[in-house]
Amino acid sequence: MKKTITAALAVFGLVAFAQAEGDVARGEALSVTCSACHGTDGNSADAANPKLAGQNARYTFEQLLAFQTGDRVNAVMSGFAAPLSEQDMWDLAAFYEAQTGTVGEADAELVALGERIYRGGIVESGVAACIACHGPNGNGNAPAGFPRVSGQHAAYTAAQLYAFREGYRAAEPAADARMTDGESMMMRSVAYKMRDFEIEAVAAYIQGLH
Structure with a gap:
């Protein structure tokens, strides 16, 4: 199964990239490693780790690229992103975009x-x-x-x-x-x-x- 992501040209830092087609099924397979922190469907149980479910693919791709290039610093994520190809990133991004995000409860006092x-x-x-x-x-x-x-x-x-x-x-x-x-x-x-x-x-x- 493939998910077509709207073709676009974006700029991340000094790196230009064309928004690509992500394969949801392949992204799901790649996400097994991610599930320990982000949940099997991108809805993390630990509040220190972000929910990725429903996130737009372009944003997820940009963040993975930032971890890979060092423009965003996190020891765990930098290590995970290091071996990923751009297609891997788009496939992961497509998988998470296809998931349904959950909603929590707001603090009544805030x-x-x-x-x-x-x-x-x-x-x-x-x-x-x-x-x-x-x-x-x-x-x-x-x-x-x-x-x-x-x-x-x-x-x-x-x-x-x-x-x-x-x-x-x-x-x-x-x-x-x-x-x-x-x-x-x-x-x-x-x-x-x-x-x-x-x-x-x-x-x-x-x-x-x-």
Whole structure:
């Protein structure tokens, strides 16, 4: 079984690539190694590991490539991505895109603030609304490569926002500094303006968003 992914030209760092066709069945076979951390269907049980189910293929491919090139740093993922061919990455991406993501529950004490930030941003500190790129239901924007965030573990989302915040002034990729948002520094500039409690609130809201 093959899944045709819309042909497109995208730029990741200085590397240009054409969005390719991914084989879902082959991706499923390759995903056996991934299942220990991400679950058999991409819905991880451990909140430290991201849910991949339903994620748009372009975004998953870009992140695998970033781990392989060192533009995103994680010892486990870098080791896993190192031997993958570009076709392997597209096949894995197609498999996870074809899966159905699960949704958790938002923390009742944080959800109201989280929703305000997600839908309206933080005017006084110039934080843009998350909804602009990630959509009203958190499904992202596949053609633009903006990721699906719906139902993502709050702990994982918060960790990534903190990492983007650290990456705002970082000179090079590091384990505690994420810089995979392109030259626009979109996520880094947003996260840099957020206080800890605001990050935790929006992460909690996203966990229950669908």
